[in-house]
Amino acid sequence: MRRVVAHLDLDAFFAAVEENLDPTLRGKPVIVGGGKRGVVATANYIARRYGVHSAMPLVTAHRLCPHGVFVAGNHRLYRDYSRRLMNILGEYSPLVEQVSLDEAYVDLTGTERLFGPVTHTARAIQQRVQEELALSISVGLAGNKLVAKVASDMEKPHGFTVVPHGTEAAFLASLPVERLPGVGPALLRKLRDRGVRTVGDLARVPERLLRLSFGEWGCTLAHAARGEDHRRVESREMVKSISRETTFPDDVGDPEVLESTLIALTEDVCRRLRRRHLEARTVTVKIRYADFVTHTCSRTLTQPRDVDEVFFQEVISLFRRGRTRRYRVRLLGVGVGNLTPRAWQDDLFDQRIPLLRELDLKLDAIREKYGREAVKRGLTAGRR
Numbered sequence: 001m002r003r004v005v006a007h008l009d010l011d012a013f014f015a016a017v018e019e020n021l022d023p024t025l026r027g028k029p030v031i032v033g034g035g036k037r038g039v040v041a042t043a044n045y046i047a048r049r050y051g052v053h054s055a056m057p058l059v060t061a062h063r064l065c066p067h068g069v070f071v072a073g074n075h076r077l078y079r080d081y082s083r084r085l086m087n088i089l090g091e092y093s094p095l096v097e098q099v100s101l102d103e104a105y106v107d108l109t110g111t112e113r114l115f116g117p118v119t120h121t122a123r124a125i126q127q128r129v130q131e132e133l134a135l136s137i138s139v140g141l142a143g144n145k146l147v148a149k150v151a152s153d154m155e156k157p158h159g160f161t162v163v164p165h166g167t168e169a170a171f172l173a174s175l176p177v178e179r180l181p182g183v184g185p186a187l188l189r190k191l192r193d194r195g196v197r198t199v200g201d202l203a204r205v206p207e208r209l210l211r212l213s214f215g216e217w218g219c220t221l222a223h224a225a226r227g228e229d230h231r232r233v234e235s236r237e238m239v240k241s242i243s244r245e246t247t248f249p250d251d252v253g254d255p256e257v258l259e260s261t262l263i264a265l266t267e268d269v270c271r272r273l274r275r276r277h278l279e280a281r282t283v284t285v286k287i288r289y290a291d292f293v294t295h296t297c298s299r300t301l302t303q304p305r306d307v308d309e310v311f312f313q314e315v316i317s318l319f320r321r322g323r324t325r326r327y328r329v330r331l332l333g334v335g336v337g338n339l340t341p342r343a344w345q346d347d348l349f350d351q352r353i354p355l356l357r358e359l360d361l362k363l364d365a366i367r368e369k370y371g372r373e374a375v376k377r378g379l380t381a382g383r384r
């Protein structure tokens with residue numbers, strides 16, 4: 001059966017919620033972002049005309065758009081809206097993959113018998129979101145996730161773009177290459193150096209050359225340029241927790257060895273978390289002593305997180321408080337639970353976190369490319 005994937009993305013989500021809350025904001029430039037030194041989380045489309053965009057320092061936004069309405073934002077409310085959106089999507093398919101608070105893939109393959117033609121279904125979803133949540137959402141419909149995502153971004157706001165089967169490469173060819181998800185500034189520079197400006201240019205580069213320049217990632221790029229993507233739409237509800245543990249070949253008493261093991265386990269858990277686009281609110285440390293007595297201790301964070309640095313601190317302090325016996329240690333474990341889909345935009349409220357996350361993602365990429373041993377932070381370096 002031919003696959004049909006919808007990518008749905010709310011338009012200027014936080015700002016649109018604020019406009020629902022206070023209709024007098026409609027028609028005015030609305031900028032959502034936290035604190036005096038914070039950054040813009042979302043700007044509505046009117047504010048964007050003044051050059052305001054997300055991740056921009058609020059100070060800059062103030063300068064560009066001094067008469068704008070600046071709103072601090074309300075996470076709980078956004079999460080509530082997001083839940084309602086996902087509930088609507090869940091009525092149309094069991095395969096809903098939430099990517100962030102305001103974005104999801106829905107696999108609509110085989111829904112024709114229940115709901116009629118897929119384009120009608122996608123239209124119906126768009127309309128229901130408008131009616132029930134009073135929010136505008138853009139829709140892309142295609143044979144895979146990659147093309148559906150590019151499509152949903154084509155005519156924002158309230159876009160509706162269908163890419164028929166077999167026309168994927170032609171659809172992408174004229175678009176700037178940075179429209180492909182995953183082509184960030186660094187890669188873009190390299191591609192431009194090689195004369196690649198559009199997706200079509202990229203499709204004409206022999207795959208062999210891309211692989212030479214970019215390794216495995218080169219293959220992915222070649223596939224993307226042709227509009228091919230074999231990733232499934234994966235419902236993430238199944239994942240309830242992520243954990244890793246290690247049993248020492250010989251029982252260990254040295255706190256330095258124990259703590260650097262915990263750091264390595266935490267790195268691993270956080271990497272898995274990020275790979276699944278999740279954030280966690282609880283963190284658990286498990287200590288099994290030489291006599292097999294096992295203790296676990298947990299802590300709940302005020303906000304869900306996915307950054308190594310945040311969990312390092314929690315894990316080490318849990319361990320120091322939790323290691324109440326003088327026995328050597330046989331096993332250590334680190335786990336995270338209370339998982340929610342990552343909310344990229346949320347973190348824009350907190351300046352420090354995006355920087356840490358960027359570092360983490362870079363390290364993840366390097367590890368994936370060159371193996372786990374390639375990068376170690378101060379604390380884990382020198383172990384093993």
Ligand SMILES: [Mg+2]
Pocket residue numbers: 009010011012013102103
């Ligand atoms: Mg959005």
